[in-house]
Amino acid sequence: MNAITFRLLEVFQHVVDTGSVTAASVELGLSQPTVSLQLKKLSSIVGMPLLEYRQGKATMTDAGIAVYRCAQEVLTSQQKLNSQIQALQGLEVGSLKLAVVTTAKYIIPPLLSPFCKAHPNIDVRFTVGNREKIVDRLARNQDDLYIFSLPPSNPELACTPFKENRLQVIAPPDYDGPDDCDLKALQSKKFLLRETGSGTRRAVDDFCHKHDFHFDNVMVIESNEAIRLAVSSGLGLAIVSEHTLAQVPKETVRVLKVEGFPLITHWQAVTITSRPLSLASKAFLESLTQPDA
Structure with a gap:
């Protein structure tokens, strides 16, 4: 046989x-x-x-x-x-398999670049996907390290916060409605929100539940870039990560002053406790938590 x-x-x-x-x-x-x-x-x-x-x-x-x-x-x-x-x-050989949710694609490359330059012989595989895809990869134990803003709740996971993720309320550039207000003053406005289950949406839903608030008019859009473009085109208001806004000229949208915002969560590096980490994976995880990371 x-x-x-x-x-x-x-x-x-x-x-x-x-x-x-x-x-x-x-x-x-x-x-x-x-x-x-x-x-x-x-x-x-x-x-x-x-x-x-x-x-x-x-x-x-x-x-x-x-x-x-x-x-x-x-x-x-x-x-x-x-x-x-x-x-x-030694550290100069090995591999690093990294999977991140879509919004994190803005913050990880600048952190990964110096690591790769310092260790050019390490084989790095970088996967980007929506939360559902990355959660599925996590469940299948496909990668060494995962990046979420709100990781799944699982006692077999080790979660390490390493960077703030600030969520802001944005409006079209010509917006003339309420500003310097609380969220309830905007209740009648159309809000463009991420799909239920995304990290951003979960943070927003938790905030709304805590403050006894609900949106009257919601359009679900499953892409941060599409939401930003829709807001800049005048389709409605939205709540997005500052990392999304940092990629475009400031004049394309207007950040509103809303009580309780920016809503602050943290990017977290997630590992599976039963999966042994390579030296490369450990080194990159440590680099994320350095003060200047």
């Missing part, structure tokens, strides 16, 4: 995590036929199908779920070994 190898488990894990043979082949640097052949070989060794296709989408069978869990355990142990080897070799 053929043995299940690290490579077979790695290929299967990538196919499941990326959702397709095509995407997995790109990540692994292999041809699609090679990835398909590896999947077929692993299924043959197990003696049962690992994936089934419904309406063109691959889902794991019960056997596939068992193999995926095994792959997670085995590859995590392999990462631990790699981390120990890296400790013997």
